[in-house]
Amino acid sequence: MTDMTASPSGALATDARLRARLRQRKRKQVILQGLGLGAISFAGLMLFILVASLVSTGYKAVTQTHLTVEVFVDPQEISVDKLPRGGFRDVLAAALIKEFPDMAEAGRKDLRALTGVYSNGAQFRLRDMIVADPGLIGQTVTLTVPVSDPFDQLQKDLIKRETPQAQRRVDDRQIAWFDTLAERGMISEPINWGLLTNADSRFPELAGLKGALVGSFWALLVCFAISFPVGIGAAIYLEEFAPKNRMSDIIEVNINNLAAVPSVVFGLLALAVFLGWFGLPRSAPLVGGMTLALMTMPTIIISTRAALKAVPPSIREAALGVGASRHQVVFGHVLPLAMPGVMTGTIIGLAQALGETAPLLLIGMNAFITSAPGTPLDSATALPTQIFIWADSPERGFVSRTSAAILVLLGFLVMMNGIAIYLRNKFERSW
Amino acid sequence: MYDTSISEKTVTQNSIKFSARNVQVHYGDTHAIKDVSVDIEDKTVTAFIGPSGCGKSTFLRCLNRMNDTIDICRVEGDIRLDGQDIYDKRVDPVQLRAKVGMVFQKPNPFPKSIYDNVAYGPKIHGLARNKADLDEIVERALRRGAIWDEVKDRLNEPGTGLSGGQQQRLCIARAVATEPEVLLMDEPCSALDPIATSQVEELMDELRKNYSLVIVTHSMQQAARVSQKTAFFHLGNLVEFGETGQIFTNPQDERTESYITGRIG
Numbered sequence: 001m002t003d004m005t006a007s008p009s010g011a012l013a014t015d016a017r018l019r020a021r022l023r024q025r026k027r028k029q030v031i032l033q034g035l036g037l038g039a040i041s042f043a044g045l046m047l048f049i050l051v052a053s054l055v056s057t058g059y060k061a062v063t064q065t066h067l068t069v070e071v072f073v074d075p076q077e078i079s080v081d082k083l084p085r086g087g088f089r090d091v092l093a094a095a096l097i098k099e100f101p102d103m104a105e106a107g108r109k110d111l112r113a114l115t116g117v118y119s120n121g122a123q124f125r126l127r128d129m130i131v132a133d134p135g136l137i138g139q140t141v142t143l144t145v146p147v148s149d150p151f152d153q154l155q156k157d158l159i160k161r162e163t164p165q166a167q168r169r170v171d172d173r174q175i176a177w178f179d180t181l182a183e184r185g186m187i188s189e190p191i192n193w194g195l196l197t198n199a200d201s202r203f204p205e206l207a208g209l210k211g212a213l214v215g216s217f218w219a220l221l222v223c224f225a226i227s228f229p230v231g232i233g234a235a236i237y238l239e240e241f242a243p244k245n246r247m248s249d250i251i252e253v254n255i256n257n258l259a260a261v262p263s264v265v266f267g268l269l270a271l272a273v274f275l276g277w278f279g280l281p282r283s284a285p286l287v288g289g290m291t292l293a294l295m296t297m298p299t300i301i302i303s304t305r306a307a308l309k310a311v312p313p314s315i316r317e318a319a320l321g322v323g324a325s326r327h328q329v330v331f332g333h334v335l336p337l338a339m340p341g342v343m344t345g346t347i348i349g350l351a352q353a354l355g356e357t358a359p360l361l362l363i364g365m366n367a368f369i370t371s372a373p374g375t376p377l378d379s380a381t382a383l384p385t386q387i388f389i390w391a392d393s394p395e396r397g398f399v400s401r402t403s404a405a406i407l408v409l410l411g412f413l414v415m416m417n418g419i420a421i422y423l424r425n426k427f428e429r430s431w
Numbered sequence: 432m433y434d435t436s437i438s439e440k441t442v443t444q445n446s447i448k449f450s451a452r453n454v455q456v457h458y459g460d461t462h463a464i465k466d467v468s469v470d471i472e473d474k475t476v477t478a479f480i481g482p483s484g485c486g487k488s489t490f491l492r493c494l495n496r497m498n499d500t501i502d503i504c505r506v507e508g509d510i511r512l513d514g515q516d517i518y519d520k521r522v523d524p525v526q527l528r529a530k531v532g533m534v535f536q537k538p539n540p541f542p543k544s545i546y547d548n549v550a551y552g553p554k555i556h557g558l559a560r561n562k563a564d565l566d567e568i569v570e571r572a573l574r575r576g577a578i579w580d581e582v583k584d585r586l587n588e589p590g591t592g593l594s595g596g597q598q599q600r601l602c603i604a605r606a607v608a609t610e611p612e613v614l615l616m617d618e619p620c621s622a623l624d625p626i627a628t629s630q631v632e633e634l635m636d637e638l639r640k641n642y643s644l645v646i647v648t649h650s651m652q653q654a655a656r657v658s659q660k661t662a663f664f665h666l667g668n669l670v671e672f673g674e675t676g677q678i679f680t681n682p683q684d685e686r687t688e689s690y691i692t693g694r695i696g
Contacts, residue, residue: 314539322552
């Protein structure tokens with residue numbers, strides 16, 4: 001029954017023209033594969049260079065040099081009745097003079113060179129300790145505080161000892177003091193948790209990302225709370241209920257355009273509307289979140305519509321066929337099946353929002369703020385704007401901290417995208 | 432080729448379930464159904480046959496107003512179910528679809544458990560007063576769908592995990608669960624293998640005792656095997672409608688004869 005073509009065995013292998021064509025096809029395939037591999041390798045190499053350069057500068061910020069001293073809390077300098085004030089700085093200086101008795105009679109300038117090893121935050125750390133427990137007055141306490149930035153750089157070999165004295169920020173005498181302290185085991189280099197638990201500071205050794213992390217958290221929360229319900233609502237209406245006419249076409253084109261609008265434009269809009277007309281507070285994560293929501297919404301609408309479209313029509317028909325009403329079809333069947341796609345789109349939209357800088361600059365979220373925001377209405381920075389501020393700072397200690405902050409941001413982005421991929425794989429179904 | 436037994440099937444006159452008069456359907460500018468008038472009897476299998484694109488599925492979808500969901504589709508004419516105009520403004524398509532169930536070409540169970548698939552219709556129409564009631568409805572529907580024995584021990588497993596033929600019978604059970612009077616089937620066996628097809632065909636014959644069945648099919652053998660009445664559609668016209676045996680053995684119209692002998696189609 002079958003139609004057999006009579007062909008002599010071996011004809012496949014001997015026909016020269018056929019073989020030439022085959023060779024040519026094979027060559028094209030090899031070239032295409034090579035190009036693809038090349039593109040991927042190039043992208044991989046670029047990613048590697050980016051991460052490697054960040055890690056090679058950022059790892060210095062993983063530790064922070066600390067100085068441990070025995071401080072005698074002199075009741076003559078610090079008295080219980082006017083506690084928040086007092087000679088905390090003098091008490092700290094006395095602790096160092098005890099280590100170097102020949103400095104006892106030194107002039108004010110020399111003394112300042114010696115106490116320069118303390119971070120500016122040391123006196124506040126001591127004050128907070130004593131305010132919390134006034135019983136410490138008159139006793140000797142062991143205090144571990146960060147050293148100031150130049151000494152941290154020295155410890156991490158970022159300031160080279162062989163550099164001529166005039167060209168480095170610590171002079172030979174200070175290096176000698178520092179080395180003596182190190183010999184006596186008073187210098188340590190623990191993990192720099194302050195990078196995550198401190199708020200911003202003018203002093204690199206005290207600066208941390210807490211304010212930026214909390215600010216970004218509030219902003220993303222506001223962004224999610226606005227863009228998720230509004231985006232899904234808009235997508236459901238457009239995809240399932242809106243009549244297909246000129247109006248809905250115009251809306252669709254505009255939503256796609258909105259997704260492509262440069263983010264700085266949204267910043268200008270927020271500046272004019274949220275700050276100008278509504279009079280909302282400047283630098284607040286609430287406003288930041290509202291601005292980011294404007295940007296995230298088109299992404300969520302587009303991905304939700306795509307997810308709704310991907311639900312096969314047979315499911316709608318099945319539900320309609322047993323007499324479900326239109327909203328029962330959408331909310332009972334189509335939307336639950338589209339949810340994994342919606343979640344993936346939302347997380348990717350939020351990840352974009354997390355990395356967005358330009359609109360936040362315009363609403364003032366690049367202010368210098370030394371405490372973490374307690375509510376979305378307090379002034380704050382966000383992770384990308386904090387990076388922007390640090391990258392702009394002249395202190396050398398901020399170089400490694402900027403890289404470390406970028407790594408923290410990248411870590412969050414990788415985590416969010418990872419969750420999106422996990423959700424997609426977990427709930428993906430084949431029809 | 433044709434089953435000779437069909438002409439011997441007893442054909443008794445049943446009451447009219449659906450009566451359609453001068454039905455016209457337009458898809459945008461396309462005139463898909465042209466002036467179709469037909470009476471569909473109760474407790475009878477009526478088959479719609481015809482070449483692809485002849486309008487048989489479109490006409491079937493008029494009977495439970497599934498065409499309403501297509502924006503560009505316009506239905507004119509008069510279709511009555513038990514004497515009531517189903518396109519009347521006061522008729523809610525949701526209620527109509529509970530009375531006129533539908534089974535589709537590709538088995539399309541919900542991606543939920545077998546139990547939930549069947550229970551969904553009764554739930555949204557409020558047919559069950561309590562859980563025990565619902566259990567009973569589900570069991571009865573699955574029995575009518577001739578699938579109860581195969582799934583009774585795994586009602587909580589997803590309906591999508593069943594084989595194609597089982598899925599289609601589950602879909603039939605789902606359609607039956609809302610206590611419909613008419614079952615519309617749009618090429619219900621075209622995605623099934625021969626064994627599953629014969630099971631579904633047996634089931635149709637069984638269902639005929641309680642329901643009016645309307646099936647659209649591409650297979651003339653299937654129409655000959657399961658139906659008592661056959662309607663032949665061609666280019667949007669209802670060319671011929673009559674006893675199945677008569678259509679297949681002694682067609683009155685030249686086009687019908689050409690189609691069943693394989694010259695057009």
